[in-house]
Amino acid sequence: MTDMQKLYLLVPLAPLFGAVIVGLFGHWIGRRPSHWVAIIGVAVSFAASVTIFKDVLAGNTFNGSVYTWLTSGDTRFEVGFLIDRLSVLMMLVVTFVSLMVHIYTIGYMRDDPGYQRFFSYISLFTFSMLMLVMSNNYLQLFFGWEAVGLVSYLLIGFWHTRPSAIYANLKAFLVNRVGDFGFLLGIGLVLWQFGTLDYAAVFARAPEMASQTIQLFPGHAWSLMSVICILLFVGAMGKSAQFPLHVWLPDSMEGPTPISALIHAATMVTAGIFMVARMSPLFELSDTALSVVMVIGGITTLFMAFLAVVQTDIKRVIAYSTLSQLGYMTVALGASAYAAGIFHLMTHAFFKALLFLAAGSVIIAMHHEQDMRKMGGLYKYMPITYLTSLIGGLALSGIPPFAGFFSKDAIIEAVGMSHLPGSGFAYFATVSAVFLTALYTFRMLFLTFHGKPRMDEHTRQHLRESPWVVWLPLVLLAIPSVFAGWRFIQPLLFGDYFGSAIVVSPQHDALIEMGQEFAAHGGLSGFIAHGVAALPFWLALAGIGTAWFLYMKRTDLPAKIAERSGVVYTILLRKYGFDEFNDWFFAGGARRIGGFLWRIGDVTIIDGFFVNGTARVIGWGSRLIRRLQSGLIYHYAFTMIIGALVMVTWFVRS
């Protein structure tokens, strides 16, 4: 094993080591040593990722096995790493955000009795996520995929005495399992058709399988690639919370804020985006699958943005915003602009983690109050939190030169160039959502930081900036939220950074065309000039203006609008009724069917009729026969006479 390979191993194992030590012995070693062990584990992992990043940029990629998990038939199932430009970028994002969140947690969870447990979980999460992104095969991908789901489950339910938290974590796990159901079937089809789960081997053979069909229903031959890709995408819909499997993400806000930033904004929920980008050699072979991806992404982008506008809980605004932004990334995947999707994944990881952690900082200052209607005017008390939030908000709204502008504009432009069915809708959705994004973001900022303070006097007197362990991560995340866009757009999107890690077939390749324009129109400044002249930028400004007008200027208007819009407002408040429907139809339906099968199938028919029925028939029969043995001589004598008569009759007749 070379030194570099040892380093690859170190990346996931360092956080795992931290998780195990803190998880098993945290109780004995105490709080400070515990957080040091966990933080050092992640820091080592981050440092190793940086070194590997440099090495990969120098052209050294790796694809190899660590150990054989299992062999069966002719197949070897391995655990192994694929280190290329895509995975190393994810490793950087994951370890960096994770490190920030680890530091932040020292402040945020300071008074929590489950301090060590929390550190153990987030380190375990980091390990799982790294296993997911570093995998070189579908099996390990699935392992990481489910393991991050497990940690998400544990962390949403971290405060396990809260009824809402333990409802939310069960819901999150089960909805994710619905996605994983499709994902596992997709993996099964890959194994069956390709005979291996190794990425490289599958991708190499994919083009020759492009015209294969499969009959799931007799007489309907469907493209094999479409079926595989759509099944895999069902997994992504669960993990990346795409419509209609998005329902778990808003409820996941029941977890402590650091994990909302780490898991439910920056990393885990982007696993689906990463996975589809990783599978680009397969998705490129199916226009149907790409169309499905694009339409689902478009629906999520637009309809979740609407919901963010009516939320009053600060974390829920950001949660719905995350759904909408994940929709953008999904749309990018559908438009074959995988690089743009990953680019937005990266910038979003920075500014959304920033926004969540800033919201957490506000929540600490507000003594765990999350209702924005009880905030206001906080900028005076918490200048660092305010400024960093503003940077995050500008980035999210897509205002140049902040990071979100570049990644979002690239997606919108790429979708505009797509010719697949559904691209018109996706374009419309992504452009309209720009207005909504700016509106809800600045609504949140105005309600929280500006205007009159609406909290009670006691809270107001205790308002102050959070300790440095809390604001330092905000600052460190604000930096890339400012520069990551203009600094990385050229290499990531147009400079062939990803090389062979992402495959795009020529007839889909919008980014090439955009790259040519980019080069022709003066590079970065040209891109900005072009963006500022285009509709989305003005929509974003309009959104900010509207937010200012409604929540700063005419603060009486929102209530009136809500009143006037009646049904529409109710529908938005009820989140389109998905929760009620799922509870009634799926959860309730399964229980009703289960109850029916149990009472009718098992208790009444099998046990009641067959098992106990047989016993009863035998019992009844023996009672009948028992009567013959009455023990009375004259009964037997009478029976004998009858018998004798019958026999005599028989003999006489014959």
Place this chain on the structure above:
Amino acid sequence: MSLGIPQLSLVIWVPILAGVAVLFTGSDRNAALARWLALLGALAGFLVAIPLYTGFDTLNPGMQFTEMHPWIETFNINYHLGVDGLSVLFILLTSFTTVLVVLAGWRVIEKKVAQYMAAFLIMSGVMNGVFASLDAILFYVFWEAMLIPMFIAIGVWGGPNRVYAAVKFFLYTLLGSLLMLVAFIYLYHVSGGSFEILDYQKMPIPMVPQVLIFLAFFTAFAVKVPMWPVHTWLPDAHVEAPTGGSVVLAAIMLKLGAYGFLRFSLPIVPDASHMLSGFMITLSLIAVVYIGLVALVQGDMKKLIAYSSISHMGFVTLGIFLFNAYGMEGALVQMLSHGFVSGALFLCVGVMYDRVHSRQIADYGGVANRMPMFAAFFMLFAMANSGLPGTSGFVGEFMVVMGAIKSNFWYAFFAATTLVFGAAYTLWMYKRVVFGKVANQHVEQLSDIGLREFVILALLAVAVLAMGIYPLPFTEVMHASVNGLLNHVAQSKLY
């Protein structure tokens, strides 16, 4: 190979003789002695089983550690023992589980301690005998003999409705086995006077008798597994059985049915097995889906885990009748894993039952507040039961789904629903029992697990994780025999 030491006889007779010795300690005045003696016997039983793994030749598809002595020469019945890759791991599982069962009953069982311990030790030896028998009559004797200690365990140390449950268990399984005996006698007749299972496997048999033999075996093994719709004895037996009884029942006794299919049905009547595979797969999938839904609505934890067992065993029978390597090895892995996981879950319920004396989910809530260490173990086993990767529960289910999709996409589709249902019933139960605020006075007074309970659960936790993270050492043992069986089954025995 075996250095002349009769390894298999040791794993059978060491626990049985230990059990008899424990019986001699007599009344409960000597309970402590009985416990220690039983632990010693169980450990000795496990120790003598270890060479079976370390000395096992993984490249040999045939029988190993064989022993052969005439028993009843008039009928050509022999004391013929041997193990292959299909059976050897189950002997280890049985011996391992027995140690846990003895420990689990250490303080809980206060009445007739010697008899309780003896019953489980004897049962362990007898079950090892079932896995090791190569003579049909010897197999049958062990098969029926194991019913007796279990019948006693449920009937004496069981819950309030124990007699109904014990009789139901006994009659259900006994009736099933009788037809198997008829099949053996028929095979003895047509084979020209042999009770050798290996002879039956080589013997050509026409289609009609093949189907009849298959059905006779089916009644015996399907009841044992249990397959839908002959499963209703299991929830009752589990609910009434003492913790140790539930553990043995779930961890090992159910596996015997599945093992029967592998050892008898498939190799002896391969053509009938192929012909009826659609039927078997259908029943298996009904078990997975139907029972999964039934498990969801159970209010009694033991009943819930019992139904969960049936659903998981559906994966085993599904895997066996797919006739491919993924399916069959997946089935074997699932059997082992289910031995660990269901055993662990029943022990977890036992831990709570010992303190609160209720199995009803509604009587709990917020257990994690008082028993955090226990809650962590229970979480691990609940996740293993939900088939989380990294635990043993995933490996078998994954392989069976991979095998199923090769046969028919829809088999895999219905099998994979367990991802949702399995998680739903397990975690919903976990939520109601362990999470939440402290629900009542009983939960308030709970104390966390002690050293003895910790050791039991930790051993199982290590097994569950080891098998999930690195299953290769388990499957390596199976390969040669599974390939041998698959090749054998692929050839028609019609003439």
